Structures are given as structure tokens and as C-alpha cells.
Amino acid sequence: MFQEDNYPLRTGIVVKKKGDERMDNSEFGSGASSALGSLIEDMQKMFKTVSRPPVLLAIGGIGLVLWLASGIYMVGPGEQGVVRQFGKMHSQTGPGLRYHLPQPIQSRDVVNVAGVRRAEIGFRSTDGQTRVIDEESLMLTGDENIVAGQLFVQYVIKDPSAFLFRARDPEQMLMTVAEVALRNVVGRNTIDFTMTDGRFQVQEQTKQQLQRLLDDYQTGLLATEVRLLVVDPPLDVKDAFHDVVRAWEDRERLIQEARGFAEDVLPRSRGEAAEVVRKAEGYKEQRMIRSQGEAKRFLDVRESYEKSPTVTRERLYLEMMERILPHAEKVILPPQSAGSVLPWLPLKKAQAPHEIPATTMQKIKEVKS
Numbered sequence: 001m002f003q004e005d006n007y008p009l010r011t012g013i014v015v016k017k018k019g020d021e022r023m024d025n026s027e028f029g030s031g032a033s034s035a036l037g038s039l040i041e042d043m044q045k046m047f048k049t050v051s052r053p054p055v056l057l058a059i060g061g062i063g064l065v066l067w068l069a070s071g072i073y074m075v076g077p078g079e080q081g082v083v084r085q086f087g088k089m090h091s092q093t094g095p096g097l098r099y100h101l102p103q104p105i106q107s108r109d110v111v112n113v114a115g116v117r118r119a120e121i122g123f124r125s126t127d128g129q130t131r132v133i134d135e136e137s138l139m140l141t142g143d144e145n146i147v148a149g150q151l152f153v154q155y156v157i158k159d160p161s162a163f164l165f166r167a168r169d170p171e172q173m174l175m176t177v178a179e180v181a182l183r184n185v186v187g188r189n190t191i192d193f194t195m196t197d198g199r200f201q202v203q204e205q206t207k208q209q210l211q212r213l214l215d216d217y218q219t220g221l222l223a224t225e226v227r228l229l230v231v232d233p234p235l236d237v238k239d240a241f242h243d244v245v246r247a248w249e250d251r252e253r254l255i256q257e258a259r260g261f262a263e264d265v266l267p268r269s270r271g272e273a274a275e276v277v278r279k280a281e282g283y284k285e286q287r288m289i290r291s292q293g294e295a296k297r298f299l300d301v302r303e304s305y306e307k308s309p310t311v312t313r314e315r316l317y318l319e320m321m322e323r324i325l326p327h328a329e330k331v332i333l334p335p336q337s338a339g340s341v342l343p344w345l346p347l348k349k350a351q352a353p354h355e356i357p358a359t360t361m362q363k364i365k366e367v368k369s
Contacts, residue, residue, distance in 0.1 A: 071102045078114025080160045083107075089161050111160040116224065119171070121178050122150035123229075138234070139183045145191040150230040151182050151206065155223045162220030170219040174210075177217070178226075181209040186231075195231050195241070196248060203228040 074097055075081045081093035083100045084107050090100075093108075100106040122137030123130050137148040155174060157163045163170050185205045186194055194202050207226035214221050233241040305312040 067102050071100045071106065073098055073100070073108055073110070075110055078112060079110050080113045082109045082111060082160050082164055084109070089165060092160065109160075109164055111157055111163060113157045113160060116154050116156055117171070119153040119155065119175050119178060120150075121153065121175060121182065122148070136179055137230075139186050141186055141191040141194060142188050143190040146234055147186065147191055147194060148230065148232050148234060149182055149186060149228065151178055152225075152227045152229050153178050153210070153223055154225040155221050157220055158222040159220035162218050164220075166218035166220060170221055173217060173219055174214065174221055174223075177213040178206075178210050178223075181206050181213060182228075184209060191233070191241075192244075192248075195233075195245060199228060199231060202231075 073081065075093055075095045077095050079095060081098055083090045083093065085101075085105065090106065098108075100108050123132050125131075132148070132150075134148075137150055138146060139149055141147055153174070167173055185202050189198055189202060203226060206228070207223060210226060211223050214223065232238055301312065301316070
């Protein structure tokens, strides 16, 4: 029944070739039992040594120190620690090396309150690529038009205890609340207002409503920035809407240019009109003063004439001659030429067109005025 080669048996007996010595099972069993017995004796000695009171106290002290040291923890800059005692919030700690009673008495959670987190509504950006989420972006406006809106939210944790214990998933709740706020604001405005001049107002109203809902749900989050990235019509009518928007922008541009031209022309026209009015008022004052002076002078002359008519007549005549004769061309005739004045006439000058000197014309104008 046995082969010639060595064949291991499960009983621990090895059968040699024919003619070799056989090792029986009793010899192997006695060797194993002796080794096991020595191991048991060594362990009993060790337990006897450990069971001594000083050794037990030393081991217990080391375990107690390690257990107490497990309550040491570090709160980094921009973080805040929340200590729970038997599962209930106990206190909050600031940055630095801190300590709490070990578990299961107390436990801690360290929350990053300075880190700015972001949420994307209506799209997801991964590896520099943007993927539109139609279920979140498509919404109905107040005039029953459909627009695709994409909202970007940045937020921080303002209350760590509320963030940890008041809401089950505050960040997922923020995304849901942001979508609700955007749909509510867009649904109260027309598509033209939302896409053009009312875009900033829609963004601010969304931020206010989002923060109000976050506070109502006690999420402990603070929305620091809410930016409306895209407000476009669906792809099927996007080009037509963009044409309308461009036309509206061109209209606004022309209106602004017309207002600028009016702002440039009107002040200048008003200035010119004011200048003309001031000149007219000055001329009016001048004429009134001059007329009053001439009227007074005439009254004075009349009074003098009534007192002495002959003297006044002579004086007026002489004053008029003094004003006219210095600028007039005069010909003085000798007494013997009383019969004929023809030899003394300036015939050569008469052949040319008669020109009145400029000074004479000025004097005549002054006399007439």
C-alpha cells in the first residue's frame, strides 16, 4: 500500500523506503507535548509576574495616562472646535492646542469656518468643462417664458454648532434653497427685465431670499456672494432673443447718445441766451440813463430859454456851429467877389464822386442821435 518514495501521512508518520527504520506516532507526540508544556509554564510565570500589585498599578497608570491624553487636539487657524458631552453640544473652542475629556465622556468636531465654499446651480464644472443641468437651469418667468439660469454661490460657515446639529445636510440644503430662491425671483419678473437691465436686481433679490431661507432652516451658513452667470432663453430660440437684446442695447445706446448731445447743446444754448439777455439789459440801462440825461438837459435848456430866449438861442446856435464847422470844408470869399463865386468853386473835385469824410459822417450821426 505504500510507495517507494517518501509519502507524508496526515497522522504525522512518514514512511521510508523499504528497509528504512519506521518512526512511530508515539515518539512525535511526546516531543510536541513537551514543547507545549514548556510554553504553558513560561506563560504561567509571566502572568504571575504581571499579577503582582506594583506591575498592575504601573500598567493601569500608563493606560490611564494614554486615555486622558487622547483628549488633546489641535484647532488650526480659521477653524473652530465644537465639544460635545455625551452627544450634546458643550462648548466651542478657538484656534490653538485644546483639550477635552476623553471619550466616551466628551468628543470634538473641528469645522473650517474661514474656508470659502462654492455651490453651482444649473451647471457643474469638472476639469475645466461645464455641464448644463437642465433640471435645475430651466425655469418659468413672470410673463410665461422659459429661460435657462445658472447661479454661482460662495458661502462660509458662520455658526458651527448649527451647521453640525441643526440640519442633516446643510450644503445640499443650500443648493436646494438657492434653486428655490432663483426660481421665485425669476418667476416674479419678465424675461426682458431678467435678461437686460434687471439682471443685477434679480441677483441681489436672489441673494437676500437665499440668506433668509438659510437662516430660517438654521443651516449655519452665510452666502457671501451670489452671482447670476447666465440668463438665456432655450437653445431653440436663443439666437432670436439675442437679436432682440442687441436691438434693445442699440436703442439704449442711441438714447444715451441723444441725451449726451442734448446735455452738450442745451447748456451752450442757455449760456448764449443768457449772454444775449445780459447784453440787452445793459443796452436797456444805457439807453434809459442816456434818455434821462438828455431829457434833463432839454428841460434845463428850456428853463434857460424861458428866462432869456435871445441868449439861449445864440448859445445853441454857437454850440451847433462848433460841432459842425470843424469837420466841414469851408471856402472863404473876399469882399470883391460878391458878384460871382464861379472862380472859387472846386470844379476839379466836383468831377470826381463826392465823398464825405468819415469824421464828418461820424459827427453827423452823433448829432442825429
